[in-house]
Amino acid sequence: MTTLTEADALDGLRDALGLLKDREQVAERLLASSAKHSFDPDKELDWDAPFEEGRWFWPPELVSLYDTPLWKRMSEDQRILLSRHEAAALASLGIWFEIILMQLLVRHIYDKAATSAHVRYALTEIEDECRHSKMFARLIEQGGTPWYPVSRAHQHLGRLFKTISTTPGSFTATLLGEEILDWMQRLTFPDERVQTLIRGVTRIHVVEEARHVRYAREELRRQMVTAPRWSQEFTRVTSGEFARVFSVAFVNPDVYTNVGLDRREALAQVQASGHRREIMQTGAKRLTDFLDDIGVLRGVGRRLWRSSGLLA
Numbered sequence: 001m002t003t004l005t006e007a008d009a010l011d012g013l014r015d016a017l018g019l020l021k022d023r024e025q026v027a028e029r030l031l032a033s034s035a036k037h038s039f040d041p042d043k044e045l046d047w048d049a050p051f052e053e054g055r056w057f058w059p060p061e062l063v064s065l066y067d068t069p070l071w072k073r074m075s076e077d078q079r080i081l082l083s084r085h086e087a088a089a090l091a092s093l094g095i096w097f098e099i100i101l102m103q104l105l106v107r108h109i110y111d112k113a114a115t116s117a118h119v120r121y122a123l124t125e126i127e128d129e130c131r132h133s134k135m136f137a138r139l140i141e142q143g144g145t146p147w148y149p150v151s152r153a154h155q156h157l158g159r160l161f162k163t164i165s166t167t168p169g170s171f172t173a174t175l176l177g178e179e180i181l182d183w184m185q186r187l188t189f190p191d192e193r194v195q196t197l198i199r200g201v202t203r204i205h206v207v208e209e210a211r212h213v214r215y216a217r218e219e220l221r222r223q224m225v226t227a228p229r230w231s232q233e234f235t236r237v238t239s240g241e242f243a244r245v246f247s248v249a250f251v252n253p254d255v256y257t258n259v260g261l262d263r264r265e266a267l268a269q270v271q272a273s274g275h276r277r278e279i280m281q282t283g284a285k286r287l288t289d290f291l292d293d294i295g296v297l298r299g300v301g302r303r304l305w306r307s308s309g310l311l312a
Contacts, residue, residue, distance in 0.1 A: 015225055016293045026218045027117035030211045034124050037207055041135040045200045047142060055195045056080055057087040057143065062184050064251045064276060068269040070261065078259060085255040087198060088145035090181065091136035093249060096150050097177040098129045100158055104170040121215060128208045139201055148252040157245055165238065166231045168223035172239040172296060174216045175287055176246055180310075182209050183283040217290065224294050236296055240304025247280065247308040277309060284310040 013020055063083050065071045071079065105126055109119045140147055149155070165173065185202035188194055224232060256266035270276055288311050291297050297305055305311040 013225060015221055016295070017221065020222055020225065021218055023218070023222065024117045026215070027121040030121045030215055031117060031124060033211055034121070034128075034208075038128065039131075039204045039208070041131060041138070041201070041204055044204060045135075045197060047138065047197070049196065051143075051195050051197070054080070056191075056193050057084040057195055057198055058090070059184075059188055059191050059194060061275075062187065062279060064270045065266060065273075067275045068273050070266060070269050074261075082255065082259045082261075084143055085145050085148075085258055086251075088140045088143050089148040089252040089255050090250075091140050092148040092252070093150065094136050094181065095133045096155075096158065096249075098133050100162055101174055101177065102126050102129050103162055104165065104174065108167060108170065125212050125215060128212065132205060132208070135201060135204070139197070142197065146254070146258065148254060150249045150252075154245055154249050161238070161242060166227070166234055168220055168227050168231060168235040169238045169242075171216045171220040171223060172235055172291065173242045175213065175220065175290075176239070176243055176284075178209055178213055178216070179287040180246075180250075180280070180283040182206060182213065183286070185209075220296075221294055224296065232295070233299075236298055236301030237304065239291070239296060240301040240308070243305050243308040243310050247310055250280070280310055281312050 057080070060066055060079065060083065063071075063079070063086055065074075065082065074082070105122045109122045112119050137147075150158070161169075161173065182205075185206050189199045189203040189206060191199070224235070227235070251267075251270060253263050253267055256263045288297065288305065297311070302311070
């Protein structure tokens, strides 16, 4: 494959999805949307309202043990308690991921014109992610659950990834962290079985993350066309490995211990659950279809994605 400059790439060049879009025009539209549809969670949400009795903290079908033999033995109260802890664990995972994302965005714009719309939108997105991380932290505290950090091994892998990631690798990882949770949150915020505060948090996150996904998708398309061959191949492998890390980190095993379940039994049943496998693959499908179209899911990388359980 011939390596192309960005100017060449934008001069009528297509990928499998059509003509590449102008970077500045995309950013200008996203900046306009941000000006109209951004939220301050501290003011937007009623943090003083008590949680509603009998309501879930995450849709039951999205709870990791749903429809397993262990789930069928649990009382309704214990199931709701598990949803409370899993919501906290996902918020904790979201904070970890967003801190990584903010650092990757700063690296991306380091040597770009600060007056460009592309850089101004990246800074706007960083502002969004700061608010989201604070919102998730406040939600964890409000729920009376522990903070659920990722494992020490995953902390170190995240640090390594931030150090060695290429630009296309960074945007691929960005989409991996955003799109699966986004799919789940789109099911959560209109679900009246779920706590009002949880629905409010997920609504804000869905609205603002839609812009982040658009930014990352458009930039990743550009990168996969213009990046050198070695960078494209490296992106395929590292994205597959990050998918494996992310799929494991998605369920924090401490939640089972904290609701009185046998940790090993619970993990074994989650791993054997056809429902859970279908949920994760369905949540990832829009992303994996996109990555397949633009040439990320090839070779060793594709095999790694399959081993993660996110790709059927």
